[in-house]
Amino acid sequence: MSNQKNQIGKRNRRIRYKSCAFLTVKLIILGMFAATTLVPFFWVLMSSFKTNSEIYGQPFSLPHHYQIDAFLQAWQGGGLSRSLSNSLFYCAASVVLVLLLSSTTSYRFAKIRPNKALYAFFSFGLLIPLHAVLIPLNVIYSRLGMGNTRSALIIAYAVSNLSMSIFILTAFMRNLPDELLQAAEIDGCSGLQAFVRVAFPLSKPALATAGMLAFVNCWNDLLLGMTICSKENLRTISLAVYNLRASFSDDYNVLTAGITIMIVPAVVIYTLFQEQVIQGMTAGALKG
Amino acid sequence: MISPRSGKSARKRHERALALAFTLPSLVLFVMFMIVPIFGALYLSFTKWSGAGAIKYIGISNYTNLLHNRDFWISFRNSVILIVLHLGFQLTSALFFSYLLYRTKPGMRFFRSVFFLPSVISATAIGVMFSLLFNADLGPINFVLHELGLHDWALPWLSNKTTALLVVSFIIIWQFIGYHVVIILAGMKAIPEEIIESAIIDGSNTVVLFFRIVYPLIKDMLQVSLIFMVTGCLKAFDHSYVMTMGGPGVSSSFLAVFMYKQAYSRQKLGLGSAAGLVILLLAFLCTRVINWMFYHKDEESVT
Numbered sequence: 001m002s003n004q005k006n007q008i009g010k011r012n013r014r015i016r017y018k019s020c021a022f023l024t025v026k027l028i029i030l031g032m033f034a035a036t037t038l039v040p041f042f043w044v045l046m047s048s049f050k051t052n053s054e055i056y057g058q059p060f061s062l063p064h065h066y067q068i069d070a071f072l073q074a075w076q077g078g079g080l081s082r083s084l085s086n087s088l089f090y091c092a093a094s095v096v097l098v099l100l101l102s103s104t105t106s107y108r109f110a111k112i113r114p115n116k117a118l119y120a121f122f123s124f125g126l127l128i129p130l131h132a133v134l135i136p137l138n139v140i141y142s143r144l145g146m147g148n149t150r151s152a153l154i155i156a157y158a159v160s161n162l163s164m165s166i167f168i169l170t171a172f173m174r175n176l177p178d179e180l181l182q183a184a185e186i187d188g189c190s191g192l193q194a195f196v197r198v199a200f201p202l203s204k205p206a207l208a209t210a211g212m213l214a215f216v217n218c219w220n221d222l223l224l225g226m227t228i229c230s231k232e233n234l235r236t237i238s239l240a241v242y243n244l245r246a247s248f249s250d251d252y253n254v255l256t257a258g259i260t261i262m263i264v265p266a267v268v269i270y271t272l273f274q275e276q277v278i279q280g281m282t283a284g285a286l287k288g
Numbered sequence: 289m290i291s292p293r294s295g296k297s298a299r300k301r302h303e304r305a306l307a308l309a310f311t312l313p314s315l316v317l318f319v320m321f322m323i324v325p326i327f328g329a330l331y332l333s334f335t336k337w338s339g340a341g342a343i344k345y346i347g348i349s350n351y352t353n354l355l356h357n358r359d360f361w362i363s364f365r366n367s368v369i370l371i372v373l374h375l376g377f378q379l380t381s382a383l384f385f386s387y388l389l390y391r392t393k394p395g396m397r398f399f400r401s402v403f404f405l406p407s408v409i410s411a412t413a414i415g416v417m418f419s420l421l422f423n424a425d426l427g428p429i430n431f432v433l434h435e436l437g438l439h440d441w442a443l444p445w446l447s448n449k450t451t452a453l454l455v456v457s458f459i460i461i462w463q464f465i466g467y468h469v470v471i472i473l474a475g476m477k478a479i480p481e482e483i484i485e486s487a488i489i490d491g492s493n494t495v496v497l498f499f500r501i502v503y504p505l506i507k508d509m510l511q512v513s514l515i516f517m518v519t520g521c522l523k524a525f526d527h528s529y530v531m532t533m534g535g536p537g538v539s540s541s542f543l544a545v546f547m548y549k550q551a552y553s554r555q556k557l558g559l560g561s562a563a564g565l566v567i568l569l570l571a572f573l574c575t576r577v578i579n580w581m582f583y584h585k586d587e588e589s590v591t
Contacts (some may be wrong), residue, residue: 028387033385034402037466041409043428043464044417059428088556101317104310112306113307122314127575129523131544132568135551135561136328137321159321162314220410222526227552238412242530245416252420254563259413270408274401277408278470285471285512 003250041263048257055252064257070253071261074244078254080261081238082233088265090150090225090236094157098214099207103166107195109166110173111181119170120123125163126284130223156224161214168213168283173199182247186229205276210275213280219266237262326568332561338556350562358540360563363546370457370542371521378461378517379510382468387498389469390476391484400473403466411463416532418459422446422531446532454542456528463527464520468513475503511582518574522567543567576582 047055048070049063075081109119137156138147146152175198184194200207225236235243241258248254270277333350337343356362391397406414423429424444431443445451479502487501525544528534534541534549541549544567551560 023392023394026392030385030388030392030395030399034399036462037402037406040417040421041405043421054430056426056431059431101314105314108307109308112303112310118311118315124317125318127572128326128545129519129564129567129571130324130562131523131525132329132564133322133325134548135557135564136325136332139328139332139557140321140325155317155321158318160323162318166314191302195310216408222410222412222529223548238410241410242412242414245419250426252426255416255420261416262413263409266408266410267405269383270405278404280469281407281467282474285509285516287472 025283030155041088044256044263047251047252048260050253052251052253053145055256067253069175070257073248074258074261077103078240078244078247078258079235080237080240080258083237084261086150086234087219087237088155090153091215093150093154094161094218095211095214097154097158098161098165099211102162102169102210103200103203103207104195106166106169106173107199109170111176111178111199112191118167122163122166125159126167130160134227141228148229148234150229150234153225153228153236157214157218157221158226160224161210161217164284165210165214168210168280169203169206172203176202180244208273208276209280209283211280212269212276213283214276215269217282219222232258312408325569329561329564332558333454333565335558337557339557346558350559353559354566356564359541360546362538363534363541363543366453366540367524367542368520369453370460370524371518373457373462374517375514377458378465378468379513381461381465382513383473384467386469386472386476386577387502390502398465400470405466405467406463409463409469411526412530414463415527417532418455419446422455447536449539452532452536456531456540459531460521460524460527468517471513471516474508475506479505507582511578514578515575518578519571520576522571525583543570 014110043060046062047059049066049068051067054061054064105122109115141147141152142150160213180202181194181198184198185191189197220238221236222238222242225239230239241262244255244258248258331577332343334345334347335343336346336349338449385403389396421429422445423444424430424447427445429445432443433439443451445455467477471569483501483505484497487497492500521542523544524542525548527546528540528545532540534545538546547563547567550556551562
């Protein structure tokens, strides 16, 4: 008996030893891939604090003296201050708009009057690549006199995220307990109040997921911003960073500073709301 | 006193009004700025128009022009190459790294968040970043190659026909590996622990475990990943536009870049719309084909 136990113990120890070595190899490979993911961004961040001659002479060294001149140049000369506030405004406004639109519509599908055909109609938007509607969308805007206006871009962002947002929110709201909403109505809430006071606050997790997705999509968009709002004072951050290359082609520190300015808000959002961002961006895959 | 009947119908009416009020704004915007534009694209694709002046109806000429357009076919070929490279490198790397992460307890969350990070970052920023890194004269990559004495290797990466396409493609692949790792990893985590444990007790090693147990059980996720990958390739625009403008010539241009250039650099809105619809059709078609492939495989495994 004890002999047998001993042997099992030995075997377990051997397995543990083997799996330990295996784990180390695994972690090294994973670490290497993590490094290739992070190094380019780290290079950008470090370069933005260096002088140009430092970047060209020792591209991978740390800055000798951290300087913020490049940031000032990108901020003022490159017009990033203007476009950063533009993009923040576009993103905030379109996230609010898409959440208002999709939460009400999803509530209707989930709790008021389910309508399969209409829901399928909205879902159809998931299949449409932006490129197929880009040209006519711009034609419609200019016919409506909305070319080069903030509202045109905000609506375009909201509509391009609408289907996904409805998809996420309807799935979530379907699982809200009916009893809770009925109780609210018995307590004298109208249907609208039941939505505003009960369903909407309870849907916070899904609202966060859908909102994060919409935010990331807006912040990273180039194509819509480029075609709808090309006027200089309305430019998105993407367009400004893109244009930076034309005006500062040899100033790597200004260019990397511009990239850093554009990346930071996305990284901050990602760090703070990581699970919501990941859930939002993979919602089509993981809940579909 | 209100009779219960009228109370009920008042509630019904209220419900109907609320449903309408909750649907109408979304519906109006969705129809105006998503559905109408599709029909608009269909209409424009049968016309010749520069954006100003009269719209001239020309039948299917835009489509026949596309068939004879060399730039279109090169862009089409590049998109196909992009898809093939994605299948060969992105899908396999994502599978490899997610399987490595799966059942790795320490650092799993850390690696997952690091791998996903580039997917959150703007393609424009990443495009500018790599155009600096790969710059022929000033770029650090050529700097290192020269330092190492590999002068022949220091190519003008982004202005060479072959390397431009490859560099742009691999940057797209690199950026979204983590995205697919997260999707596939979610599929692996959904596998019941007992199945894995009993396989290990039966003596399966890691490789056997992957092909016999894990792979068949994550097919659903692979299907989704594949659809996202292929439709993503068909929509690829930002990286190519930012890094090379699709150039030199059209050698690193994809379908979406071709469409954009026709419409906004050459003012051929009709031809551009036709190209946009081709992207739409291909996206539909590829999604269908992928679903069909997986559907059939499932049937085989059942019988």
